[in-house]
Amino acid sequence: MKLFGYRVPMMASLIVWCAIWELVGRSGALFLIPPLSDVLVAAVALVQTGTWQAAAITTLNSFLVGMALAILVGVAIGVLMGRSVAADNLLGIWVNIFVSAPLSALVPVLMILFGMGETTVVVTVFLFAVWIIVLDTRAGIQGVPPSLIEMGRSYGASRFALYFRIILLSALPEILAGIRLGVIRGVKGVVIGQLLVSILGYGELFELYSRNFDMENFWALTIILFAAAMLLSGLIESLEKRVDYYAGVR
Amino acid sequence: MRNITAQATAAATRLAGSDVAVEVRGISKLYSEVEALRAIDLDFPRGKLTTLLGPSGCGKTTLLKIIAGLIPATAGEIRVNGQVVTGPGPERAFVFQDFALMPWATVMRNVAFGLELKGMGRDERQAIAAKYIAEVGLTGFESKYPHELSGGMRQRVGLARAFAVNADVLLLDEPFSAVDEQNRRKFQEDLLSLVEKEKKTFIFVTHSIEEAVYCSDRIVILSRRPGRISQIIEPEIDRSASPDAIRRDQSYLDTVEEIWQGLKRYVD
Amino acid sequence: MSLPLHVKGSPRALPSTEASFLWRKLSEHRTALWRTASIGLFFLVWEIAGRVPISFAFPTFLETLRAFLTMLFNGAFVAAYAQTLQPLVIGIAISAVVGVGVGIVMGLSRFAEWLVAPVFIVLQAAPMAALIPLITFVYGIGLMAKTLAVIMLALPVIALNGYKAVRNANPSLVAMCVSFQGTRWQRITKIIIPDASPVIFAGLRLGLAAGFIGVILAELLITPTGIGDLITYHRSVADYPEMYAAVVSIILVSTLTLAALEAFELRVLRPEKRRT
Numbered sequence: 001m002k003l004f005g006y007r008v009p010m011m012a013s014l015i016v017w018c019a020i021w022e023l024v025g026r027s028g029a030l031f032l033i034p035p036l037s038d039v040l041v042a043a044v045a046l047v048q049t050g051t052w053q054a055a056a057i058t059t060l061n062s063f064l065v066g067m068a069l070a071i072l073v074g075v076a077i078g079v080l081m082g083r084s085v086a087a088d089n090l091l092g093i094w095v096n097i098f099v100s101a102p103l104s105a106l107v108p109v110l111m112i113l114f115g116m117g118e119t120t121v122v123v124t125v126f127l128f129a130v131w132i133i134v135l136d137t138r139a140g141i142q143g144v145p146p147s148l149i150e151m152g153r154s155y156g157a158s159r160f161a162l163y164f165r166i167i168l169l170s171a172l173p174e175i176l177a178g179i180r181l182g183v184i185r186g187v188k189g190v191v192i193g194q195l196l197v198s199i200l201g202y203g204e205l206f207e208l209y210s211r212n213f214d215m216e217n218f219w220a221l222t223i224i225l226f227a228a229a230m231l232l233s234g235l236i237e238s239l240e241k242r243v244d245y246y247a248g249v250r
Numbered sequence: 251m252r253n254i255t256a257q258a259t260a261a262a263t264r265l266a267g268s269d270v271a272v273e274v275r276g277i278s279k280l281y282s283e284v285e286a287l288r289a290i291d292l293d294f295p296r297g298k299l300t301t302l303l304g305p306s307g308c309g310k311t312t313l314l315k316i317i318a319g320l321i322p323a324t325a326g327e328i329r330v331n332g333q334v335v336t337g338p339g340p341e342r343a344f345v346f347q348d349f350a351l352m353p354w355a356t357v358m359r360n361v362a363f364g365l366e367l368k369g370m371g372r373d374e375r376q377a378i379a380a381k382y383i384a385e386v387g388l389t390g391f392e393s394k395y396p397h398e399l400s401g402g403m404r405q406r407v408g409l410a411r412a413f414a415v416n417a418d419v420l421l422l423d424e425p426f427s428a429v430d431e432q433n434r435r436k437f438q439e440d441l442l443s444l445v446e447k448e449k450k451t452f453i454f455v456t457h458s459i460e461e462a463v464y465c466s467d468r469i470v471i472l473s474r475r476p477g478r479i480s481q482i483i484e485p486e487i488d489r490s491a492s493p494d495a496i497r498r499d500q501s502y503l504d505t506v507e508e509i510w511q512g513l514k515r516y517v518d
Numbered sequence: 519m520s521l522p523l524h525v526k527g528s529p530r531a532l533p534s535t536e537a538s539f540l541w542r543k544l545s546e547h548r549t550a551l552w553r554t555a556s557i558g559l560f561f562l563v564w565e566i567a568g569r570v571p572i573s574f575a576f577p578t579f580l581e582t583l584r585a586f587l588t589m590l591f592n593g594a595f596v597a598a599y600a601q602t603l604q605p606l607v608i609g610i611a612i613s614a615v616v617g618v619g620v621g622i623v624m625g626l627s628r629f630a631e632w633l634v635a636p637v638f639i640v641l642q643a644a645p646m647a648a649l650i651p652l653i654t655f656v657y658g659i660g661l662m663a664k665t666l667a668v669i670m671l672a673l674p675v676i677a678l679n680g681y682k683a684v685r686n687a688n689p690s691l692v693a694m695c696v697s698f699q700g701t702r703w704q705r706i707t708k709i710i711i712p713d714a715s716p717v718i719f720a721g722l723r724l725g726l727a728a729g730f731i732g733v734i735l736a737e738l739l740i741t742p743t744g745i746g747d748l749i750t751y752h753r754s755v756a757d758y759p760e761m762y763a764a765v766v767s768i769i770l771v772s773t774l775t776l777a778a779l780e781a782f783e784l785r786v787l788r789p790e791k792r793r794t
């Protein structure tokens with residue numbers, strides 16, 4: 001948007017919303033919404049506590065392990081489906097079902113299979129993230145121009161080189177897009193998993209603060225979480241931009 | 251062939267006495283940093299087909315869109331039938347390079363769309379649309395959707411839509427660039443007979459020298475950006491001959507060659 | 519999915535015409551065959567894994583199927599879905615109206631875009647589920663709470679898709695409408711919205727998928743009712759086949775609903791994708 005001839009950056013409007021939040025909080029009309037400044041003060045205090053640090057480490061750990069698995073498995077299955085028609089036909093339906101299924105219903109099943117611990121959260125993250133990575137990788141692999149593969153063959157590329165030097169690199173823009181979407185879903189997965197298990201990491205703290213009506217800390221927790229989620233997806237987006245230049249000229 | 255050379259341009263761009271449909275007066279266009287057009291003065295004779303030819307990025311589309319009233323000029327003015335242009339008007343119709351057909355509408359609705367926007371009743375506009383669908387040779391395709399047609403047929407729909415609003419001036423931006431070569435030739439021949447029949451003023455942008463010489467009464471060659479008029483050529487070709495005879499005609503070939511010699515220096 | 523398949527062994531290799539007829543019949547239904555094979559294989563693996571068993575809490579496919587059919591006919595599902603689908607439908611309807619409306623306004627007005635789009639961008643990327651415990655404070659554990667959970671998860675994606683669809687409406691079609699002197703209103707109703715509707719509709723599907731997650735989450739976390747309660751209850755009494763059947767049923771319902779929406783979209787909104 002332009003104001004007096006200057007371009008106002010898009011995200012600047014969030015400042016407006018923060019101001020509104022502050023005003024609503026100060027007015028005290030909604031006890032659920034304390035002033036933003038109080039929340040920020042609480043956030044600064046919160047990150048210095050051992051409880052938060054322990055919770056953050058648990059959460060981060062589950063998230064990273066689950067995501068790493070999802071990326072490895074997702075890319076592998078995606079490549080398989082992109083290159084083999086039989087695999088595509090056998091797995092296609094299931095991937096398409098699970099990519100949009102209400103996976104939150106599966107968490108109770110995971111809880112009895114994997115116990116009320118971190119494993120369940122890791123599996124939840126994995127299940128939330130993996131399907132979209134599979135789908136995007138598959139699309140990327142199927143989009144690799146056949147002439148590029150023929151080029152590799154005609155210059156005598158080994159099977160290994162063909163996959164790692166040509167096919168995967170050529171599909172990289174789509175794979176990264178899939179990973180970014182997977183990360184966003186993975187963050188939701190880790191939160192949903194921990195909320196349902198409710199004795200772990202961030203989920204435990206959310207439980208605790210909402211039960212005690214400790215709204216400053218509740219919102220502080222939420223803001224840190226949201227900021228981390230945005231930061232993560234922004235990071236991958238900037239990585240994506242660095243490979244996007246060749247998406248057009250493949 | 252009549253070659254109105256660069257030195258004589260200033261005088262010749264204004265067609266003293268003869269009937270002028272579109273007057274371009276001192277048009278310049280700046281896109282923030284980029285200077286696309288510089289001080290263009292040009293007249294387009296009524297009932298004739300004039301082609302704008304020039305290197306890529308020289309501002310042909312820009313000039314055509316300014317005439318259409320789709321984008322404002324930085325300086326200068328356009329007059330159509332003596333009236334100053336301030337925006338799109340009923341006396342002009344545009345044919346788009348990418349066809350600009352609505353994928354959710356049938357051929358019939360696409361062709362009648364200009365009339366639909368004017369608020370004309372359904373039966374009336376469909377009757378008019380049907381006439382022009384027939385004229386461009388698409389009878390039987392009225393209830394098909396654009397995706398069911400070939401590129402050439404889609405552009406015929408675009409052309410019929412422009413005819414249907416009964417504008418005096420038709421503006422065509424590379425109408426055949428997305429049409430394959432064989433259909434393109436057929437289409438060029440059909441276009442010539444439509445020019446003959448409809449007695450409208452055509453302003454036509456193309457990249458193809460052959461197409462320009464084959465179709466045009468007048469060819470305006472623009473220089474590299476910022477676009478200025480570098481040459482105006484009137485290929486005096488006997489159009490009563492058969493298309494194949496024209497394409498082998500010596501004067502046709504000479505004109506193509508002459509234009510190529512002029513444009514060669516712009517190619518990098 | 520209509521992917522070109524490699525035909526294994528050319529039809530010419532079959533000597534009799536009868537065999538080639540059979541082959542033609544088979545390849546006509548190739549997609550359906552693959553689908554059946556895929557589903558069959560999945561159930562087979564499930565059955566084997568259940569018989570091993572990989573866990574005491576992992577029933578076989580047949581046990582689950584039996585539980586599923588029992589619950590289908592004894593009314594357990596009907597009662598549960600009556601409770602689950604009500605907030606879902608209300609929530610999605612509200613999200614659809616508000617989301618599509620806000621999305622279109624954001625797409626049309628630079629100011630609205632500047633003011634509102636960032637909020638929805640944040641809400642869509644962030645784990646909104648974290649806020650679900652908060653709902654209970656204000657709206658208790660009734661229908662309202664569940665509806666709100668659905669809206670919280672579904673609204674951002676619907677609004678953002680509407681916004682993107684309108685903002686990216688084909689500029690050449692818009693120019694076409696302008697060149698034929700269409701008014702601003704005609705431009706919006708005759709070009710921009712029809713052009714945007716497939717993407718808007720895709721947003722509705724994503725919103726519905728998110729709404730399913732939201733309603734289940736609300737039922738598991740805050741209000742033990744409906745299908746969520748069915749899952750929790752059978753888990754607590756260790757009726758694993760019934761519990762799995764309930765989970766399968768909700769995945770089935772959401773998948774079928776989404777597929778139906780997609781089919782509707784193809785039939786109504788996209789003549790260019792319809793097979794003729």
Ligand SMILES: Nc1ncnc2c1ncn2[C@@H]1O[C@H](COP(=O)(O)OP(=O)(O)OP(=O)(O)O)[C@@H](O)[C@H]1O
Pocket residue numbers: 281282284285286305306307308309310311312313457475
């Ligand atoms: N909206 C715009 N903003 C900035 N620059 C533009 C814009 N549209 C066109 N230009 C620039 O103005 C110049 C003229 O563009 P225009 O499209 O008129 O050229 P053209 O002669 O039609 O080219 P082509 O033969 O490739 O179609 C080009 O250099 C182009 O990059």
Ligand SMILES: [Mg+2]
Pocket residue numbers: 310311312
């Ligand atoms: Mg152009």
